[in-house]
Amino acid sequence: MRQTSNDATILRKTKIIIWNESTMAPSNALRCVDKLLQELMKNNKPFGGKTIILGGDFRQTLPVVAHGSRSAIVESSIKFNSLWDKFKIIKLETNVRSVDPEFSPWLIKLGDGKLTNEHGFHHDIFQIPPTMICKNSIVKKIYGDHLHPDHISQFEKTAILCPKNCDVDNINKEVLSLLEGESTTYLSTDSIDDESQEDKDNYPIEFLNELTPSGMPVHKLKLKIGSIIMLLRNLNTKRGLCNGTRMIVTAMPQNLLIAKVLTPTSEPKNIFIPRIDLAPSNTELPFVLRRRQFPVKLAFAMTINKSQGQTFDRVGIYLPEPVFSHGQLYVAFSRVKSSADVKIKLIDGREQGYLIPGTDACFTKNVVFKEIYSK
Structure with missing residues (x-):
């Protein structure tokens, strides 16, 4: 950024900078902003003396590190930046999105990795409430048997979430085939x-x-x-x-x-x-x-990572295989206001599905890097 540019002038006059969804940003981004503001303000104070407000939830997805290990992903978080100690932590206690008094504490347990099982499976495996399970087509459950262009506006705040882009593309093709025209x-x-x-x-x-x-x-x-x-x-x-x-x-x-x-x-x-x-x-x-x-x-349909920060009236979650990164399942379930607004479709596998023969208990894997909370 040039010292004489309009953006530089605006930043010099700015008193407060609000950085939303900061938990998704890599540590290097925080350091770059710090160096930039120091150069613009011509001092060595943290962030050039500007007040920075970081908003976010470490229960949600962390920075994406291509082919990165668990430790690499955690260490790329802003929590491991040397500037982290300069911030004062203020915690919000009320869930303003959820209107379901039972759903809110369940989400917190999901995000903290405290939902487990009593059947001897790995501690990451937990049982999904039966009311959330979709046993048939998730596409027809969310969007119906057919769509008309004049009525598509009723699905403005509706989406199907998947962990991977390849699954998103398949779902989108299926929904498009239901749309008339x-x-x-x-x-x-x-x-x-x-x-x-x-x-x-x-x-x-x-x-x-x-x-x-x-x-x-x-x-x-x-x-x-x-x-x-x-x-x-x-x-x-x-x-x-x-x-x-x-x-x-x-x-x-x-x-x-x-x-x-x-x-x-x-x-x-x-x-x-x-x-x-x-x-x-x-x-x-x-x-x-x-x-x-x-x-x-x-x-x-969209990826779970892309849906972060958005609120929907109705959400479908399609898991052909378990989630693979920290916070993905928490983000997917927390996009809606109540448990009645979310349906999940799983494909049976080694770590998810109906793992106990003869029962209706449905399980899946929740990935939580608990070390991110300890720092």
Whole structure:
């Protein structure tokens, strides 16, 4: 950030900086903000002498560390930053989202990893309340047998949550098939930055089309009028068009998408979404993939990590296999106001499902890194 830029001027005049969902931020991000503010304010005080308010819950998901071990994930948390001791801890005791007096303490036990079992399974395995179990299709349980574009607005605050992107894509395709109307497929234009003849030979266009790195739109984007979609990039932060904003498609011209924003704090107007050039920020590919496509994806379903910070009226949780990271199950269950608003569908496996033959007791694995609470 340039010392003479508008952003720098605004930060110098700022008295309080509020950082929401800070528990998802890596420790390095906190250190970078500290160094930046010291340079802008030209002093060596923590954060340049600015008051910083960090909001968040360590029961929720922690920073994502690609292929990281349990210790690497925990140590990347802001709790292990040298600046952590500079903060005063203030705990909120009242759950303002939940209106279910029995659901709230159950969620706390889930987040603390205190829900166990009495059947000799591993201590991470716990029994799911029978009222939350979905025995049939989770898609039809949440969205019904068919959807009409004129009635899609009633599902504005409805979503199915999954741990992995591949499961999210499968659920989205299934829900889209229930939506009435003709579908339109938009194809992307893919290339490699600084492409050489050798790259063209080694990585043909057909291969590039099959790639979908995290945070990137698919090559074949299939949509219908009434589809619920999510932005994958910041388009206009002042109007609330940020990464993660959910919208309903209202029209689909040839080279443009017209959609209505669902976020209550945004302007309730139709917006125009153009194709833009996108490149993944973090990838293990040996080249930089450049994709020209609409920066959106279907959002009837989303990953649990992406849902953090949002509140829904109704949620389905689809677990083809157990969650794999700290806080995922707590985040998924805590998106709604009461236990009646959430249904969970599990696929039987070694660590989840109906593990006791002849009974209706359904179990799954809860991942909690308890060492994050001890520091």
